[in-house]
Amino acid sequence: MSGAAAPRRAGLVTGAGSGIGRATALRFARDGAAVAVLDIDADAAAETAESIREDGGEALAVTVDIADERAVAAAVERTVASFGGLDFAVNNAGLASHHRRLDEMAPEEFERVVRVNLTGTFHCMRYELPALRARGGGAIVNVASNGGLYAIPTAPAYVAAKHGIVGLTKVAAVDYAPQGIRVNAVCPGPTRTPGFEAVAAGTDMIAMQASITPLGRLATPEEAAAAAVWLCSDDASYVTGIALSVDGGRRA
Numbered sequence: 001m002s003g004a005a006a007p008r009r010a011g012l013v014t015g016a017g018s019g020i021g022r023a024t025a026l027r028f029a030r031d032g033a034a035v036a037v038l039d040i041d042a043d044a045a046a047e048t049a050e051s052i053r054e055d056g057g058e059a060l061a062v063t064v065d066i067a068d069e070r071a072v073a074a075a076v077e078r079t080v081a082s083f084g085g086l087d088f089a090v091n092n093a094g095l096a097s098h099h100r101r102l103d104e105m106a107p108e109e110f111e112r113v114v115r116v117n118l119t120g121t122f123h124c125m126r127y128e129l130p131a132l133r134a135r136g137g138g139a140i141v142n143v144a145s146n147g148g149l150y151a152i153p154t155a156p157a158y159v160a161a162k163h164g165i166v167g168l169t170k171v172a173a174v175d176y177a178p179q180g181i182r183v184n185a186v187c188p189g190p191t192r193t194p195g196f197e198a199v200a201a202g203t204d205m206i207a208m209q210a211s212i213t214p215l216g217r218l219a220t221p222e223e224a225a226a227a228a229v230w231l232c233s234d235d236a237s238y239v240t241g242i243a244l245s246v247d248g249g250r251r252a
Ligand SMILES: NC(=O)c1ccc[n+]([C@@H]2O[C@H](COP(=O)([O-])OP(=O)(O)OC[C@H]3O[C@@H](n4cnc5c(N)ncnc54)[C@H](O)[C@@H]3O)[C@@H](O)[C@H]2O)c1
Pocket: 014, 015, 016, 017, 018, 019, 020, 021, 038, 039, 040, 041, 044, 064, 065, 066, 067, 092, 093, 094, 095, 096, 116, 120, 143, 144, 145, 146, 187, 188, 189, 190, 191, 192, 193, 194, 195, 196
């Protein structure tokens, strides 16, 4: 006698049109989950969703700017309506800033980087948490950075925003644990994504970063994705409030 099939888990990944977010969405789908692919770039979101469907998975592409609170609310609502609920969310969308010392950084640049990386993550969590609670529990992973744990010279806005994400993660982990919601952060070191490759183009950044990394190379997007997927899985059922470095040993 075979029992009823387990219901398909459902989740969302922001910034899933590229890099770590794309690899995370593809990995969740391969593991059998229905995945909402959220990105500010409509074509990129559609492409990731199409790849998932071509592999036999279930995906929904949603165009959203995470800095826009109302758009985030609508995106989470659409995900829940399409999949019948939310079991996990990976808040990965983010951007880097120009390298400047603090006194050379325009306030507008500081605010732009914080608005997307930190306030955007806050918006996502604000609407995901009630959806997870309605499901009886679940997991959130916020993609911070090793810059959420220590200084990256000349990146004051990015480092402040990523430290803020680690802070949000810890507070939410404590506040929502009684409701069965785990909240963790992944802190990647340099990872060979389209975003990173664009910044590194024409520089010796990749060789330099590899030379100061104990494992001797940069991460692949799939290696960062694997950590996020694990933190959302039942295998991490007793893990909450951590900021997990995926950095080839840099933090050590
Ligand atoms: N690649 C690295 O070396 C590295 C290291 C540490 C942390 N991170 C973090 O990992 C995350 C993903 O980085 P990546 O390297 O894969 O980047 P990427 O540039 O390759 O992809 C980022 C995706 O996010 C989307 N996006 C940007 N702003 C958005 C917004 N306002 N709303 C919705 N979507 C938006 C982009 O369109 C893009 O598809 C970021 O939060 C980044 O800070 C990356």
